[in-house]
Amino acid sequence: MSWRKEQGRAERGYHHGNLKEALLQAALGLIAEKGAAGFTFADAARMAGVSAAAPYRHFRDRDELLSSIAQRGFEQFEARLTAAWDDGRPDTVTAFERVGRAYLAFAREEPAFYNAMFESGLPVDTNAALQAASERAFNVIRAAAERLAALAPPGTPRPPAMMMALHIWSMAHGVASLFSRGDAARRKLPMSPDELLEAEVLIYLRGLGFPTDRRPQAKSAEPPPVPPEASSGSGVPPGGPWGKPK
Amino acid sequence: MSWRKEQGRAERGYHHGNLKEALLQAALGLIAEKGAAGFTFADAARMAGVSAAAPYRHFRDRDELLSSIAQRGFEQFEARLTAAWDDGRPDTVTAFERVGRAYLAFAREEPAFYNAMFESGLPVDTNAALQAASERAFNVIRAAAERLAALAPPGTPRPPAMMMALHIWSMAHGVASLFSRGDAARRKLPMSPDELLEAEVLIYLRGLGFPTDRRPQAKSAEPPPVPPEASSGSGVPPGGPWGKPK
DNA sequence: CAGCTCATGTGAACGACCTTTACATGAGCC
DNA sequence: GGCTCATGTAAAGGTCGTTCACATGAGCTG
Numbered sequence: 001m002s003w004r005k006e007q008g009r010a011e012r013g014y015h016h017g018n019l020k021e022a023l024l025q026a027a028l029g030l031i032a033e034k035g036a037a038g039f040t041f042a043d044a045a046r047m048a049g050v051s052a053a054a055p056y057r058h059f060r061d062r063d064e065l066l067s068s069i070a071q072r073g074f075e076q077f078e079a080r081l082t083a084a085w086d087d088g089r090p091d092t093v094t095a096f097e098r099v100g101r102a103y104l105a106f107a108r109e110e111p112a113f114y115n116a117m118f119e120s121g122l123p124v125d126t127n128a129a130l131q132a133a134s135e136r137a138f139n140v141i142r143a144a145a146e147r148l149a150a151l152a153p154p155g156t157p158r159p160p161a162m163m164m165a166l167h168i169w170s171m172a173h174g175v176a177s178l179f180s181r182g183d184a185a186r187r188k189l190p191m192s193p194d195e196l197l198e199a200e201v202l203i204y205l206r207g208l209g210f211p212t213d214r215r216p217q218a219k220s221a222e223p224p225p226v227p228p229e230a231s232s233g234s235g236v237p238p239g240g241p242w243g244k245p246k
Numbered sequence: 247m248s249w250r251k252e253q254g255r256a257e258r259g260y261h262h263g264n265l266k267e268a269l270l271q272a273a274l275g276l277i278a279e280k281g282a283a284g285f286t287f288a289d290a291a292r293m294a295g296v297s298a299a300a301p302y303r304h305f306r307d308r309d310e311l312l313s314s315i316a317q318r319g320f321e322q323f324e325a326r327l328t329a330a331w332d333d334g335r336p337d338t339v340t341a342f343e344r345v346g347r348a349y350l351a352f353a354r355e356e357p358a359f360y361n362a363m364f365e366s367g368l369p370v371d372t373n374a375a376l377q378a379a380s381e382r383a384f385n386v387i388r389a390a391a392e393r394l395a396a397l398a399p400p401g402t403p404r405p406p407a408m409m410m411a412l413h414i415w416s417m418a419h420g421v422a423s424l425f426s427r428g429d430a431a432r433r434k435l436p437m438s439p440d441e442l443l444e445a446e447v448l449i450y451l452r453g454l455g456f457p458t459d460r461r462p463q464a465k466s467a468e469p470p471p472v473p474p475e476a477s478s479g480s481g482v483p484p485g486g487p488w489g490k491p492k
Numbered sequence: 493c494a495g496c497t498c499a500t501g502t503g504a505a506c507g508a509c510c511t512t513t514a515c516a517t518g519a520g521c522c
Numbered sequence: 523g524g525c526t527c528a529t530g531t532a533a534a535g536g537t538c539g540t541t542c543a544c545a546t547g548a549g550c551t552g
Contacts, residue, residue: 014546015500035367037283042538051502053540058500062539118424119365121281124433159449162436166425167446171413174420177364179412187370190408200413203405204446207453260517261529288509297531299511304529308510495551502545509538516531522524 012049020058022048024072027065032112036066036120066116067127073113074133080106081140092148093210099144100172100201104194107176114181118173141165148210156209164208171200258295266304268294270318273311278358282312282366312362313373319359320379326352327386338394339456345390346418346447350440353422360427364419387411394456402455410454417446 026047030039041062059065084102107114145165152158180193202212272293276285287308305311330348353360391411398404426439448458
């Protein structure tokens with residue numbers, strides 16, 4: 001019966017003591033359950049054990065609470081993408097795909113954040129802090145794309161990193177929002193969203209001329225600063241980037 | 247002022263005569279303006295010139311109206327994709343890309359439908375008719391992918407058509423929902439959403455081994471469709487694609 | 493410790509919305 | 523003309539978002 005301060009604290013008197021945080025947590029839970037559209041300010045207040053008017057002491061209105069959550073979400077998102085990128089180790093392509101998986105994992109594991117960030121319909125450009133946070137997150141993908149672009153096989157024109165980053169973002173967002181979350185996940189698929197995205201990214205990278213046939217696991221040998229990625233230009237994995245067609 | 251039957255018809259008495267359709271049209275307009283979340287049943291009724299209770303004679307509740315719109319949207323969507331595919335003329339790859347552009351065009355030109363279909367958060371699987379309509383639309387992409395897969399260059403493993411279709415769908419949806427509509431469109435891009443998607447699809451197809459250099463377009467040789475904009479690294483808008491830090 | 497102040501929470505109230513219910517209207521049909 | 527039933531209305535209950543006047547008490551000041 002999560003109710004009031006939850007932490008088993010003293011029953012609390014007139015003042016809550018940590019209402020702002022409690023509201024954010026409550027909202028996060030509610031959004032995860034019912035989506036940003038279904039979440040109500042009043043519910044969050046109730047869940048925190050305060051009156052419906054109390055939240056207005058901490059947020060100008062419902063949208064500001066949503067923005068706060070979105071912003072916090074972008075920050076965690078950035079952190080997870082950064083960790084996944086791991087500065088391009090052990091090799092750029094592997095790390096790049098790991099970023100893609102981290103994107104999906106975030107969408108799956110933090111549906112409330114993802115919803116507030118990308119599906120709540122709140123205007124990104126009206127809140128400077130929010131916009132900055134979202135840019136920082138995107139910059140992780142962008143920086144990774146930059147590194148990848150620099151490795152473009154000789155002979156082929158170097159792809160614009162910005163374009164690559166946008167492509168990867170759109171793939172990840174597309175898969176996440178169509179197949180990887182909530183009701184959408186109920187669509188019947190021949191493969192998991194993770195596999196779907198991985199194959200998509202691999203095919204895409206191959207289309208840019210990157211060799212994508214490195215072995216995923218048995219590759220513990222630390223590659224040199226410039227990994228053997230710029231080797232053969234047409235390494236087609238046996239069976240393709242996708243698994244076995246079922 | 248648009249009010250009551252609009253068409254300048256006689257002032258109408260007790261009965262509207264065509265309320266169901268009027269409500270659908272009104273809702274379509276409202277959703278286009280304010281999104282599915284912002285649209286209200288009461289507003290639609292007002293716009294049709296009837297009381298707030300009248301709509302309940304034609305729709306069980308607000309969600310059913312939304313579902314009706316989504317379904318109608320899927321039908322139009324299917325029609326447009328089918329027309330764009332044009333049974334693979336003049337050649338499969340060209341027609342395939344045209345389907346991609348048709349996807350974006352629909353998202354851009356019919357924001358209300360697109361919103362109801364993909365962004366309203368209504369559960370797809372609770373309405374059999376809706377689900378069937380959405381499947382029929384997807385099947386256009388799927389059939390096109392099937393034809394494309396059959397053309398896979400000899401020597402390379404044939405990609406599963408279903409997977410290709412899902413990949414294309416995710417790309418199109420990703421680009422549409424991130425860059426091509428409403429507030430999202432305000433994000434600054436180095437290229438138009440259409441160009442972005444076209445490049446993405448072409449690179450992807452190339453990754454599958456399809457020749458994508460048909461169409462003598464002042465192209466050097468056979469390299470990937472790297473658009474002239476956003477030349478490498480530095481052609482990047484200040485502030486990234488999320489918009490300008492302001 | 494007395495007293496003051498101000499951030500924080502309360503209750504009541506307003507208008508908008510969704511939805512239901514009992515009742516009104518009138519178009520189509522005998 | 524009169525009946526019936528689909529269609530529309532008014533009224534009411536419940537929920538929300540939001541505001542406002544007022545209450546409370548934590549922390550400082552002396």
